[in-house]
Amino acid sequence: MLSIQLFRQNKELILAGLKKKNFKDLELVDKIISVDERRRALQVENDALASAQNTAAKSIGQLMAKGDKEGAELLKEKVGLHKEQAKDIAQKLSDLETELQDMLVRLPNLPHIAVPEGKTPEDNEVVREGGKIPDLSAQKLPHWELTDKYGLINFELGNKITGSGFPVFMGQGAKLQRSLIQYFLNWNIDAGYMEVAPPFMVNEASAYGTGQLPDKEGQMYHATEDNFFLIPTAEVPVTNLYRDTIIQEFELPVKMTAYSPCFRREAGSYGKDVRGLNRVHQFDKVEVVQLAHPAKSYEVLESMVHHVEKLIQSLELPYRILRLCGGDMSFASAITYDFEVYSAAQERWLEVSSVSNFETFQTNRMKIRFKDGNGKTQLVHSLNGSSLALPRIIACLLENNQTPEGIKIPKALQPYFGKEIID
RNA sequence: GGAGAGGUGGCAGAGUGGUCGAUUGCGGCAGUCUUGAAAACUGUUGACUGUCAUAGGUCCGGGGGUUCGAAUCCCUCCCUCUCCGCCA
Incomplete structure (x- = not known):
């Protein structure tokens, strides 16, 4: 606000x-x-x-x-x-x-000076690209065929027990997912983030604090009997940990990371956009959140972008970083960098992370403040980013690393997964 | 789910209709003492709103009511704790 x-x-x-x-x-x-x-x-x-x-x-x-x-x-x-x-x-x-x-509360946050003009995703600015797009001349199956072939994910069973958009990870698929979560969390912890395991449902005040309410209740699953919302991202419970608190200046920046499943209704989505793992109603994500001194928040933003970029590089995936234009940014954000990885069989870019500075937009709602040198209370800046969202990373890993012998696991992940190849 | 207790300042904990924004203790900050620190002692220490600055106003879980006057009385909602039951 x-x-x-x-x-x-x-x-x-x-x-x-x-x-x-x-x-x-x-x-x-x-x-x-x-x-x-x-x-x-x-x-x-x-x-x-x-x-x-x-x-x-x-x-x-x-x-x-x-x-x-x-x-x-x-x-x-x-x-x-x-x-x-x-x-x-x-x-x-x-x-x-x-x-x-x-x-x-109906007004969105104001964009930072560096945000490009524009209305649609076409107006987003490519900041950097990295990695190499693999040559898939030998075999070029989309991930939903690979998951079938190797028995990694069962979409049909998800349909049966819940509904579409609720994939069931099985066998090596489940293990791949678990090892990625572990890898991501350790990556963040090593960079000084404190691990948090938050509740996956929040009350109204929390949903309001990060900007999901009012207006966007349609995007969240709502347990009406108890008036709880299933979290669309760990950002919601984690940032709200500090709701209504005055932080000591020397404690800034507060750095937290959390794994959580994310629940999104995604009403109105359809077509090839939602095929396979491209868009699902429940997915896993590891999130990083920082509460920063207003004078330092843009340094912090840069460091978070760098942090996520290194992580993607370590997975050896082709990626690009976009600076979102004014029209494509989220309601609460002052500036957002999207990370996309290239899905080589689908031949399209998939968003796997979004790193944003919200400045005081969220903290004004949540009353997250600190006392400055003059003893005056000021709002802190809140920032967050995914590091990373799992399903699309998995889609890319499977597609880009497919070989006639099986799916190669990137080096950095091998100690976590315990194998070099899925076969 | 049943029964009971309770929600007060960063924390602990007084206060049951009239200078109560709130006694006190701890913690925090500043000072004295000390080579330095600890201890001790002294002082200081809530948030929001508002003003150039004062003043003023609001806040004792949320909302409503009674009264000239409410932290204190009444209604209602929410939450926490204890015991019993059920259960991973």
Whole structure:
């Protein structure tokens, strides 16, 4: 959520940012400013009345203590006259506050200066490419055929016991997945992230904190009986660990990593985009989250990008890094780098990680703050990224490394998987 | 699922209608002492809003009510703990 101070200080900055993010409802900005002005004026009135009431109540108390019953009664009557008026103003004030809040939460975060202009994925900027696209002239099966061939994943059984988009990993497939999780977590721990094993369901306040609510409830599975949401990413429980806390400045940056399954309804998806592992309703992911000093958050972002890039390189996969354009970025993000790996049999790029700086957008909602050198509380910046999302990594590993003899396992993973080849 | 207890400042824990934003202890910060540290002693220490700065206002789990006045009384919702039952 954008802070209201910014609307008072720099309306033009907000308008420019929203435009870049391809946000349509720009009149909202003026509405917010005018409601905020009315709200503040009313606040002054309300506070003055409250102040008068407080002093009167105190005087009555003192008169009673002295035994001056008549004087007390007299004052009571006087105060009673203003009660209705005060109630009326307080009601109006709270209505305005609600209205203001409702409008504020509908505005997305403003994009960073480095974010390219644009509306669609075509406008994203390729920052770097790496790795080598393999030559698959000998054999070129898409991963959903490879998983069948080697008995790694059973999509049919997933259909049977749950529904489409819930693959069942089996045998070496299950082990491959488990070894990747282990590898990724260790990679992050070695870089100084603390491992967290969070709950996979969260309450409403947590879903609101990271920006899933309001508006995006349709993307989450909802356990209505208990009003819990299945997490779409570990970012939600992990970032919310620090909701409503003031962190010591010396503790920054806070670095955490978590493995979790992720649940996404993905309503309305269809076609070849969702074939095999390309898009599923439940998948595994290892996430990194940092809470950083505002002055350092862009350094932190660079280091996270570098960290994920090295990880992908260690898996020997061809990849590219995109800087997302304003129109393609998520609601809460100020800047996002997407990592895609090349799926050599499908001949397409698949997103496997997304690293973002949210600046104060999430922390303003969650009230995650620190005390600066002057003893003033400030919001920290929150950042996160996948390192990495499993299914598409698996799809690429299978497709890119297929040989007539079997599927080769990259060196870095071999100690975890225990074999050099799937056959 | 049944029965009971309870939610107060970073933590512990007082406070049952009137200068209570809240006694006290611990912790934190600053100082005295010390070569330095510890101990001891002294002082200081909540958040939000608002103002150029004051002032003012709000906050004792959330919401609502009674009252001139609520942390304290009433209603309601949420959460935590203990015992029993069930269970990985």
